Amino acid sequence: MNTPNTPNTSNATSRAAGGGTPGIVVGFIGGGNMASAIVGGLVAQGMPAADIRVVEPFAEARARLADAFGVEARETPSEDHLAACDLVVWAVKPQNLREAAAAAAPFARDALHLSIAAGIPGDSIVRWTGARRVVRAMPNTPALIGQGITGLFACTPLEADDRQKIERVLAATGECLWVEREALLDAVTALSGSGPAYVFYFLEAMVASGIAMGLAPAQARQLAIRTFSGASALAAASADPLPELRARVTSKGGTTHAAIAVLEAEGMQQRFGKALEAARQRAQTMAAEFGRD
Ligand SMILES: NC(=O)c1ccc[n+]([C@@H]2O[C@H](COP(=O)([O-])OP(=O)(O)OC[C@H]3O[C@@H](n4cnc5c(N)ncnc54)[C@H](OP(=O)(O)O)[C@@H]3O)[C@@H](O)[C@H]2O)c1
Numbered sequence: 662m663n664t665p666n667t668p669n670t671s672n673a674t675s676r677a678a679g680g681g682t683p684g685i686v687v688g689f690i691g692g693g694n695m696a697s698a699i700v701g702g703l704v705a706q707g708m709p710a711a712d713i714r715v716v717e718p719f720a721e722a723r724a725r726l727a728d729a730f731g732v733e734a735r736e737t738p739s740e741d742h743l744a745a746c747d748l749v750v751w752a753v754k755p756q757n758l759r760e761a762a763a764a765a766a767p768f769a770r771d772a773l774h775l776s777i778a779a780g781i782p783g784d785s786i787v788r789w790t791g792a793r794r795v796v797r798a799m800p801n802t803p804a805l806i807g808q809g810i811t812g813l814f815a816c817t818p819l820e821a822d823d824r825q826k827i828e829r830v831l832a833a834t835g836e837c838l839w840v841e842r843e844a845l846l847d848a849v850t851a852l853s854g855s856g857p858a859y860v861f862y863f864l865e866a867m868v869a870s871g872i873a874m875g876l877a878p879a880q881a882r883q884l885a886i887r888t889f890s891g892a893s894a895l896a897a898a899s900a901d902p903l904p905e906l907r908a909r910v911t912s913k914g915g916t917t918h919a920a921i922a923v924l925e926a927e928g929m930q931q932r933f934g935k936a937l938e939a940a941r942q943r944a945q946t947m948a949a950e951f952g953r954d
Contacts, residue, residue: 685830686746686747688749689713689714691752692752697805699830701729713730716736748830750777755947766789770791771793773792774792799849811831812853813838
């Protein structure tokens with residue numbers, strides 16, 4: 662995808678400490694959507710294209726990376742391309758990771774390894790790559806415009822310096838946070854990995870309701886999207902609990918109160934909980950499917 666990346670301007674604490682370029686050589690196995698998002702962000706931050714190495718079998722994707730970011734992508738992995746990498750990012754679909762690791766990992770075993778492949782357990786990645794330092798990540802699609810959030814889990818013991826390298830690279834895509842147990846990555850998948858789709862779903866419902874009440878489709882879309890981004894920004898800027906923020910715009914007997922009463926009567930929070938639990942269980946099943954030997 663050729664979505665442009667925006668340089669990071671936020672000073673949120675979970676962004677990379679210090680900012681600037683990571684100052685390391687980063688290899689990407691797989692040059693699709695997620696890899697392009699990270700590469701684009703790194704280049705926008707001033708990282709030299711020569712410090713980025715990509716392996717990507719699809720010629721069109723290689724050409725896109727070269728055109729958009731001046732990065733050299735090769736069809737197959739090789740020692741001269743990958744041995745200099747301090748960090749290798751596994752950005753292939755889960756079903757391709759094992760095969761990709763067999764071909765590329767021998768050239769970069771000493772590197773720090775970061776897998777963004779959904780659902781592949783850390784012990785499988787360690788086994789397939791033979792690497793000693795492995796991190797699993799669950800990003801989400803707003804990464805494509807530098808507005809993502811990524812959950813991270815250290816699958817092996819890591820020095821603080823390794824954590825910082827990962828954070829500096831992912832700062833190109835937005836914020837990140839570490840979780841202490843691998844199982845929590847399934848919760849991250851259910852909440853923020855799949856989350857953008859819930860937001861789109863909610864927006865669709867708001868737009869459809871606006872149109873049903875007589876607004877033009879473009880007006881309904883603008884009102885819904887701006888309401889979502891504005892309310893999210895308000896919540897991000899406030900230390901107050903979410904129920905309190907909601908209570909502040911819900912005067913008793915008013916319009917918002919009428920709407921929230923219907924959502925409560927319909928059990929929306931419980932339904933939402935069920936939906937996220939279904940996503941979490943699916944992530945667990947996928948881990949069992951794809952992580953098999
Ligand atoms: N997109 C998201 O929202 C999102 C969110 C969270 C996590 N993830 C995870 O991130 C990973 C990458 O997702 P994506 O959306 O970037 O996928 P993608 O666009 O399909 O990119 C994967 C790329 O890897 C290439 N590839 C396949 N086998 C390879 C091999 N053996 N060696 C090198 N490259 C190979 C593919 O080439 P071909 O097309 O020729 O096969 C493709 O270009 C997935 O595991 C996904 O689950 C994605």
